[in-house]
Amino acid sequence: MTITIALPSKGRMKDDASAIFERAGMKIVAVGNDRSYRGRIEGWDDVEVAFLSASEISREVGCGAVDFGVTGEDLVREGLADADGRVEFAARLGFGHAEVVVAVPEIWYDVDTMADLGDVAADFRARHGRRLAIATKYWRLTQQFFSGSHGIQLYRIVESLGATEGAPASGSADIVVDITSTGSTLRANHLKILSDGVILRSEACLVRARKTAHEGNPTINRIIAAVRAAI
Numbered sequence: 625m626t627i628t629i630a631l632p633s634k635g636r637m638k639d640d641a642s643a644i645f646e647r648a649g650m651k652i653v654a655v656g657n658d659r660s661y662r663g664r665i666e667g668w669d670d671v672e673v674a675f676l677s678a679s680e681i682s683r684e685v686g687c688g689a690v691d692f693g694v695t696g697e698d699l700v701r702e703g704l705a706d707a708d709g710r711v712e713f714a715a716r717l718g719f720g721h722a723e724v725v726v727a728v729p730e731i732w733y734d735v736d737t738m739a740d741l742g743d744v745a746a747d748f749r750a751r752h753g754r755r756l757a758i759a760t761k762y763w764r765l766t767q768q769f770f771s772g773s774h775g776i777q778l779y780r781i782v783e784s785l786g787a788t789e790g791a792p793a794s795g796s797a798d799i800v801v802d803i804t805s806t807g808s809t810l811r812a813n814h815l816k817i818l819s820d821g822v823i824l825r826s827e828a829c830l831v832r833a834r835k836t837a838h839e840g841n842p843t844i845n846r847i848i849a850a851v852r853a854a855i
């Protein structure tokens with residue numbers, strides 16, 4: 625059985641992902657020309673590499689189209705309904721650290737916690753004639769956190785695929801749920817993170833599709849052991 629590992633073809637995780645495989649003794653070589661989206665690993669004839677974008681990787685591991693992927697935990701948990709049932713987080717790789725957070729306008733002086741935000745959401749329709757609007761690309765994580773963890777039901781999600789932090793200023797939403805690492809984009813948009821508003825602490829992970837065909841396959845365990853030893 626050929627094992628396929630999906631690695632980022634672009635973006636902020638690309639170089640670190642390739643580097644960790646090199647340190648693990650798995651040197652990636654492109655198949656064909658430099659722009660090819662296929663690779664192989666020197667000395668590992670039963671392994672092939674597929675270069676995909678970070679969000680494609682979470683989807684392809686989730687449906688079992690590839691055996692392993694390197695991508696952000698946020699994208700896996702957002703992209704898959706039953707992430708822990710579908711995939712194994714085989715290693716946390718120590719790069720790509722970022723947090724998915726709830727942030728509100730700095731001038732909401734009396735809103736510091738999710739409980740405060742729950743009060744705001746409950747009053748919102750009476751005060752403004754509509755529900756509290758949350759701009760995000762993280763639908764699933766937002767619903768789990770607001771409804772599941774904090775019992776907040778009165779809100780509306782406004783899908784945002786870019787410049788999410790600008791939504792409160794432009795009036796398209798009241799608050800945001802977004803990924804942040806340095807915090808500078810939030811600050812530049814006069815938003816503050818709630819004190820208990822960290823939904824997920826994400827980093828790049830080696831993720832394995834849970835497949836029965838993997839049982840007893842020595843290459844699977846060899847890959848996980850090699851990557852863990854390189855962290």
Ligand SMILES: Nc1ncnc2c1ncn2[C@@H]1O[C@H](COP(=O)(O)OP(=O)(O)OP(=O)(O)O)[C@@H](O)[C@H]1O
Binds near residue numbers: 634721804805
């Ligand atoms: N500001 C940030 N700082 C650090 N990591 C971030 C930041 N924003 C996103 N990330 C992480 O980077 C990963 C996505 O990487 P990147 O944005 O480079 O992907 P991409 O190439 O744009 O892929 P796609 O098009 O599939 O989203 C996510 O898992 C996320 O956690």
Ligand SMILES: O=P(O)(O)OC[C@H]1O[C@H](OP(=O)(O)OP(=O)(O)O)[C@H](O)[C@@H]1O
Binds near residue numbers: 787802808809
């Ligand atoms: O906390 P910060 O370091 O300011 O990063 C936050 C920004 O990074 C992400 O943007 P995206 O990946 O779309 O683009 P970027 O990395 O070019 O900002 C995210 O959606 C924020 O806009």
